[in-house]
Amino acid sequence: MLSQLEGSQATAKAVARCRPEVVAAYPISPQTHIVEALSDMVRLGELAPCEYLTVESEFGALSACIGASAMGSRTFTATSSQGLLFMAEALFNASGLGLPIVMTVANRAIGAPINIWNDHSDAMAMRDSGWIQLFAGSNQEAVDLHLQAFVLAERLGLPVMVCMDGFVLTHAVERIDLPTVEEVDAFVPRFEPRQLLDPAHPVSIGAMVGPEAFTEVKYLMHARQMQALDEAPSIAADFGDAFGRTSGGLMHSYRTEGADTVVLALGSQVGTIEVVVDDLREEGHAVGVVELVCFRPWPETEVRRALAGAERVLVIERAFAPGAGGILAADVRLALAGTGTEVFGVVAGLGGRPVTRSAIRELVDDVRAGRLAPEGTHFLGLRTDVVEHQLRRADGPRPGPHAESVLAELGIVGSGSH
Amino acid sequence: MPAQQVKLYQIGTFAVGNRLLDAEQRTVQARMDRSNSLTSGHRACRGCGEALGARYVLDAAMRATGGQIVAANATGCLEVFSTPYPETSWQLPWLHSLFGNSPAVASGMAAALRAQGRRDVRVVGQAGDGGAVDIGLGCLSGMFERDDDVLFVCYDNEGYMNTGVQRSGATPPGARTATTRPLGAQPGNAFGQGKSLPLIAMAHEIPYVATATVADLHDLEAKVEHAMTLHGARYLHVLVPCPLGWGSASEDTVRVARLAKETGIFPVFEAEHGELTSVSRIRQRRPVEDYLILQSRFAHLFGEPRRDDIIARIQQQADRNIERFGLLDPRAQEA
Numbered sequence A: 001m002l003s004q005l006e007g008s009q010a011t012a013k014a015v016a017r018c019r020p021e022v023v024a025a026y027p028i029s030p031q032t033h034i035v036e037a038l039s040d041m042v043r044l045g046e047l048a049p050c051e052y053l054t055v056e057s058e059f060g061a062l063s064a065c066i067g068a069s070a071m072g073s074r075t076f077t078a079t080s081s082q083g084l085l086f087m088a089e090a091l092f093n094a095s096g097l098g099l100p101i102v103m104t105v106a107n108r109a110i111g112a113p114i115n116i117w118n119d120h121s122d123a124m125a126m127r128d129s130g131w132i133q134l135f136a137g138s139n140q141e142a143v144d145l146h147l148q149a150f151v152l153a154e155r156l157g158l159p160v161m162v163c164m165d166g167f168v169l170t171h172a173v174e175r176i177d178l179p180t181v182e183e184v185d186a187f188v189p190r191f192e193p194r195q196l197l198d199p200a201h202p203v204s205i206g207a208m209v210g211p212e213a214f215t216e217v218k219y220l221m222h223a224r225q226m227q228a229l230d231e232a233p234s235i236a237a238d239f240g241d242a243f244g245r246t247s248g249g250l251m252h253s254y255r256t257e258g259a260d261t262v263v264l265a266l267g268s269q270v271g272t273i274e275v276v277v278d279d280l281r282e283e284g285h286a287v288g289v290v291e292l293v294c295f296r297p298w299p300e301t302e303v304r305r306a307l308a309g310a311e312r313v314l315v316i317e318r319a320f321a322p323g324a325g326g327i328l329a330a331d332v333r334l335a336l337a338g339t340g341t342e343v344f345g346v347v348a349g350l351g352g353r354p355v356t357r358s359a360i361r362e363l364v365d366d367v368r369a370g371r372l373a374p375e376g377t378h379f380l381g382l383r384t385d386v387v388e389h390q391l392r393r394a395d396g397p398r399p400g401p402h403a404e405s406v407l408a409e410l411g412i413v414g415s416g417s418h
Numbered sequence B: 001m002p003a004q005q006v007k008l009y010q011i012g013t014f015a016v017g018n019r020l021l022d023a024e025q026r027t028v029q030a031r032m033d034r035s036n037s038l039t040s041g042h043r044a045c046r047g048c049g050e051a052l053g054a055r056y057v058l059d060a061a062m063r064a065t066g067g068q069i070v071a072a073n074a075t076g077c078l079e080v081f082s083t084p085y086p087e088t089s090w091q092l093p094w095l096h097s098l099f100g101n102s103p104a105v106a107s108g109m110a111a112a113l114r115a116q117g118r119r120d121v122r123v124v125g126q127a128g129d130g131g132a133v134d135i136g137l138g139c140l141s142g143m144f145e146r147d148d149d150v151l152f153v154c155y156d157n158e159g160y161m162n163t164g165v166q167r168s169g170a171t172p173p174g175a176r177t178a179t180t181r182p183l184g185a186q187p188g189n190a191f192g193q194g195k196s197l198p199l200i201a202m203a204h205e206i207p208y209v210a211t212a213t214v215a216d217l218h219d220l221e222a223k224v225e226h227a228m229t230l231h232g233a234r235y236l237h238v239l240v241p242c243p244l245g246w247g248s249a250s251e252d253t254v255r256v257a258r259l260a261k262e263t264g265i266f267p268v269f270e271a272e273h274g275e276l277t278s279v280s281r282i283r284q285r286r287p288v289e290d291y292l293i294l295q296s297r298f299a300h301l302f303g304e305p306r307r308d309d310i311i312a313r314i315q316q317q318a319d320r321n322i323e324r325f326g327l328l329d330p331r332a333q334e335a
Ligand SMILES: Cc1ncc(C[n+]2csc(CCOP(=O)(O)OP(=O)(O)O)c2C)c(N)n1
Pocket: A089, B050, B075, B076, B077, B078, B099, B100, B127, B128, B129, B130, B131, B132, B157, B158, B159, B160, B161, B162, B163, B168
């Protein structure tokens, strides 16, 4: 059914229709609207049977999900940024225990400096946590991915993160085709737990494992993650059959046929990139874009297949590893090793800085004209005058904090934070 | 099978011998049908108070619920000694997640059971003092404050034993641990403000808070059984001597636990909704020295020079407990 909905409301409704029995969450912007809506639905009895636990922290939220999931209930939580980091220890535990928890990550930057706006640093920091990580390109896809996430998680016995851009998606009101209760019931089967705490059949879960078997247990985690490379597309295909639209899977290619240059990106910025691609194609330039949906497990073969025909690939990502560079770019470079395709790594849109159509256009033009070096990491729109000044200042005695100094230099007074 | 009537008189202890009691009054442990929730074969040290306490607590909870218990366990000795892969000593459904989250895991289990409409199955959360008093306190306080239907049990051996006996927030002043060695002028662990988790639990005004020791196992079982008749958040704090960490003889575990109570060092009481409802009175008051001297973690207090000043401060704390909780029988005081 088509309706005008805020991304968070749509997500909450989609999650509710998947009938979670336990929701445990701790508020953090920009995730709040999702969990507030779920709390309302539980209180009104619209989502029943369901327990909404108002926990004392994100660590408690995911821990409660761990207990509830092992008890045989479908569980859901959502968080962002600092909250995801606060869960870190429990993230690895949930995946290690093989519990099919689904979590929305409303992507937001990580401090310091504290910043509530969108980038992908939170999810990227947790990319090795053993969770499947899916990125939504639009609110429609966010809705659809949540349905697919429950199916995927429960089929494989692994937790799944559905990443959606904070504010850009969570707070945007758009036209959404929200699956009906009946449609969701038909698509998402009843939860049949693979492991269960049951007094009739007592098992111990979470035993200590030494060097004799640790490698094997961890390998199995890896093997099950890799199975998602087959399962995610197959679930997306089923979804396409049931709902008549393309959502999810490993990636979406847009106008990549015969492209000499392909942009690869995650999340909502792909929409802007597609517009730039349309402009370029109109002008006769062979440029396309690949939107990666599934970041973990890493679809190396599929990425190579999708990109290898291009002369150059431009990876635009909203996160980076300080001291190393682009995270996605590094994975793409490995996937394309030996193919002769050049990979350009660009970090953009940190802490909510808009990635505009004109900036992307300029970037693509620079890459195609050989004005950007394929090595290293480039920061889109970096104020080089400011950073150079700050670096010089840093050599002086007691230079003071960077963030406050940069704000003063740019003449910015105050910036809201939650 | 009719219980065998053996009369056996115990000497030098105030505990009522099991065999002197009517069959109905005997401990759950003395019954043929006990569940052996934590069964033999685990790797706890000889004389481990925690293993003893956990066995009594869980078997009593199992009996009280007809075997319908699910347990969430924190990281710590109890978890490590019970589940060296691929073996397990647990004969009930049991989940170990992390060190600091067992109260939240237990809350999640209780929430799932509520959602599933299963009222028969009950949840027990377990942690050492580190997992409850320190790293898990936030989650535990949340569980209390929401009044989740969980019995949470802290096995207090007054230190991080599993990692090699380091100081915890429950380590008593003067005690030597691996991070409070009596080096230089330091007399072992410093005198701080104390951190009584039972009192913190009481401040949440939850339905039931109780303390117990492994010296009085009837009392421990009775408290568990009572706790299982109630719903909502319940907290049980059990003092469990650790021969390895305390440097006490393994055959002295029960004696040391009893002395903790008889000196006033460890007050044994019950509280409902934040109000003290009963205390276990001291039967024969003993000076703290009798307790301290059995444990090498206090040996430096009795060396050269002897630290009578520290012993006196520990005595003051015990006296304060006695006063505060009314641990002496008023008639005994008059006499
Ligand atoms: C987050 C985290 N920090 C530290 C540890 C290391 N650690 C494991 S058990 C433990 C101490 C346990 O102490 P306690 O809860 O009192 O239980 P005990 O072993 O004394 O019974 C510590 C520090 C850990 N596993 N996880």
